[in-house]
Amino acid sequence: MAYDEELAERVRAVMEAGADVSERRMFGGLAFLIGGHMGVAVSREGGLMVRMEPAAAAALVDDVSVTPMVMQGRELDGWLRVTAAAIRDDRDLTAWVERGVRFAGALPPKTPKPRPPWRKNARLP
Numbered sequence: 471m472a473y474d475e476e477l478a479e480r481v482r483a484v485m486e487a488g489a490d491v492s493e494r495r496m497f498g499g500l501a502f503l504i505g506g507h508m509g510v511a512v513s514r515e516g517g518l519m520v521r522m523e524p525a526a527a528a529a530l531v532d533d534v535s536v537t538p539m540v541m542q543g544r545e546l547d548g549w550l551r552v553t554a555a556a557i558r559d560d561r562d563l564t565a566w567v568e569r570g571v572r573f574a575g576a577l578p579p580k581t582p583k584p585r586p587p588w589r590k591n592a593r594l595p
Contacts, residue, residue: 473499473512480560481512484567490579497541502570506580510570517553518563520570524548548573 478500485491490505498514511519519539522530524547530536535556539549557563 473514474516474554477518477554477557478512480563481510481518481567484560484564485571490575502567504571504574505577507574507577509572509574510567513551515551517551518557518566518570520550520552520566522548522550522569522573526569 481502485502492503492506494501494503496508496511499511499519501508501511503509507521509521513519520527527538527548527550530550531538535553537551539546539551552566557566
């Protein structure tokens with residue numbers, strides 16, 4: 471299942487426009503990166519994935535509309551899955567997006583990794 475395009479548009483409307491905000495397709499969804507760090511993503515399974523400080527994230531889990539993010543059977547600290555029902559209201563969506571943006575924006579910007587020597591002359595698709 472592809473990610474929800476309408477939800478992606480709603481997230482774009484909430485995101486503050488800036489040079490450090492970018493989008494990248496990841497994990498079958500659409501991730502919004504701030505300074506190279508994922509803060510929030512529209513999930514292919516519906517709803518959002520939100521990145522936060524781990525202790526704050528744990529306090530928001532209600533096991534119904536907000537659950538810990540699990541990838542490959544492992545729970546990811548500081549990552550939450552927020553159901554589509556929990557973000558139907560624009561005010562609720564804004565609050566979740568702002569949490570992820572605030573956390574990712576507080577991290578130092580990522581620097582591009584150098585290309586391996588064997589890739590220097592390779593053409594990129």
